[in-house]
Amino acid sequence: MPDVNVPPSSVRTIGRGLYLLTPDDTDTARLLARVSAVIDHAALLQYRNKRADAVLAREQVAALLPLCRERGVPLLVNDDWRLALACGTDGAHLGESDGDLRTARAALGEDAIIGASCYDSLATAEAAAAAGASYLAFGACFPSPTKPLARRATPELLSSAAGFGLPRVAIGGITPDNARIVIEAGADLVAVISGVFDAPDPAAAARAYRQAF
Numbered sequence: 001m002p003d004v005n006v007p008p009s010s011v012r013t014i015g016r017g018l019y020l021l022t023p024d025d026t027d028t029a030r031l032l033a034r035v036s037a038v039i040d041h042a043a044l045l046q047y048r049n050k051r052a053d054a055v056l057a058r059e060q061v062a063a064l065l066p067l068c069r070e071r072g073v074p075l076l077v078n079d080d081w082r083l084a085l086a087c088g089t090d091g092a093h094l095g096e097s098d099g100d101l102r103t104a105r106a107a108l109g110e111d112a113i114i115g116a117s118c119y120d121s122l123a124t125a126e127a128a129a130a131a132g133a134s135y136l137a138f139g140a141c142f143p144s145p146t147k148p149l150a151r152r153a154t155p156e157l158l159s160s161a162a163g164f165g166l167p168r169v170a171i172g173g174i175t176p177d178n179a180r181i182v183i184e185a186g187a188d189l190v191a192v193i194s195g196v197f198d199a200p201d202p203a204a205a206a207r208a209y210r211q212a213f
């Protein structure tokens with residue numbers, strides 16, 4: 001069994017490629033099996049489960065962490081940096097309703113990966129960069145089956161965010177076919193839920209995203 005208290009040297013870097021977000025699955029064993037089948041194609045994994053209460057979320061993060069350590073993939077927690085801290089994950093992803101990034105950075109430490117949602121706003125990106133974000137996420141770039149009402153961002157906006165000097169993440173409705181559009185616009189990572197987890201063959205879909213880079 002991997003020792004979850006000892007992060008491997010590979011976990012603190014943000015690579016390029018597929019940034020997988022978990023589906024809203026309340027069955028922990030099934031979630032683990034679904035993630036296990038695709039994680040080798042991912043550069044980062046985010047635990048995001050809008051159907052989990054606090055107890056289930058903690059159980060699921062604790063179940064995913066040894067898998068992520070074993071495969072050398074950093075694990076981030078969506079929405080809740082305190083859960084990330086309690087479970088010893090590699091970081092957290094914060095949106096506009098998820099608390100203050102500086103507070104999260106102070107609690108999680110300099111080495112933590114803390115991502116920020118910037119939606120369609122360069123002003124939000126500038127503020128997040130100044131507050132110590134590790135990467136900037138823009139989107140939804142395309143209509144998202146998971147979040148149909150998400151604000152939309154253009155590929156041009158992604159290009160305009162190059163000057164912040166931080167990795168750029170594109171999210172929202174990204175498929176293996178349209179991934180090239182955001183990659184050519186400057187995305188270092190494409191963040192995906194349905195394109196992998198709702199695909200007939202999730203591992204083949206995950207591989208296809210990786211090959212788009």
Ligand SMILES: Cc1ncc(COP(=O)(O)OP(=O)(O)O)c(N)n1
Pocket residue numbers: 019046048078079093094095096097098115116117137138169171191
């Ligand atoms: C990589 C990445 N980018 C954006 C989001 C969206 O975060 P948020 O706006 O807080 O919305 P929810 O995910 O909480 O619905 C994200 N989670 N990950």
Ligand SMILES: Cc1ncsc1CCOP(=O)(O)O
Pocket residue numbers: 139140143144145146147150171172173174191192193194195
């Ligand atoms: C969390 C989030 N934020 C903007 S779109 C989105 C959902 C992404 O899921 P999908 O890859 O299924 O569009």
Ligand SMILES: [Mg+2]
Pocket residue numbers: 078079093094095096097098
């Ligand atoms: Mg959020």
